Amino acid sequence: MLIAQLTDLHVTARGARAFGEVDTNDALARAVAHVAALPRRPDLVVVTGDVVNGPQPGEYAMAAELLAGLGLPLLVIPGNHDDREELRTALRPLDPGLPDGPYLHRMMDTGPLRILALDTVVPGRPEGALDAPRLAWIADRLAEAPHERPLLVLMHHPPFVSGIGHMDRMNCAGADALAGLLRGRTVAGLLCGHVHRPIAAHWRGIPCFCGPATAHLVALDLEPESPARWTREPPAVALHLWDDAHGLRTHLSFIGDFPPARFPW
Ligand SMILES: [Fe+2]
Structure with a gap:
């Protein structure tokens, strides 16, 4: 199966720019058109958080309008810029599996995979957390899941340290407890966002991938005291290809006009 990952869309109200600079809505429109035109149609599109930039009025309506252009099954988790209630209300028509309740987390089967989609949001804070109630929910869901079915974990905040200092100060508290819960399970991979860069990592035995943002990226400053740039x-767009025989393979598909040409042989 093929899963396309969009992350950190930072959609603004119509006509506005993120922090007055970046036309994130135009960037998402390009990303959506790119995914919709892929030679192989994804089975699922996952959005790993920061759907909007504010939240400000009009942003989620704009996001829903743009994401509707995908015409593909959609699974959305929230990021630190999101508002759970507004996200749920605006995006449920596109993602009917968005749950009720205090957290936007869920477990669902898709193709050969069992997706564990986590909500790491701490309202009002840039960093994320998997606290006791959420860890208990994960433990309960894992108890229901057959061991042989590979798990694909989605979360906005990375559980690993990226090396980009200012982002690492706002990653996910409680991630080690998640690693403990996943120990002994077949984990296909863990997909996240938040850092606004493509990053492959191997964390506690689990292959992890942080997707690049659809708009602005974070500068590649691999220093503990790096400035926020x-x-x-x-x-x-990250394209995650899975089959049981070969596991997870992740490709980056750059958004732009790069027509392929035939080799001369
Ligand atoms: Fe973001």
């Missing part, structure tokens, strides 16, 4: 590096 952003760049206009080319945005991309």
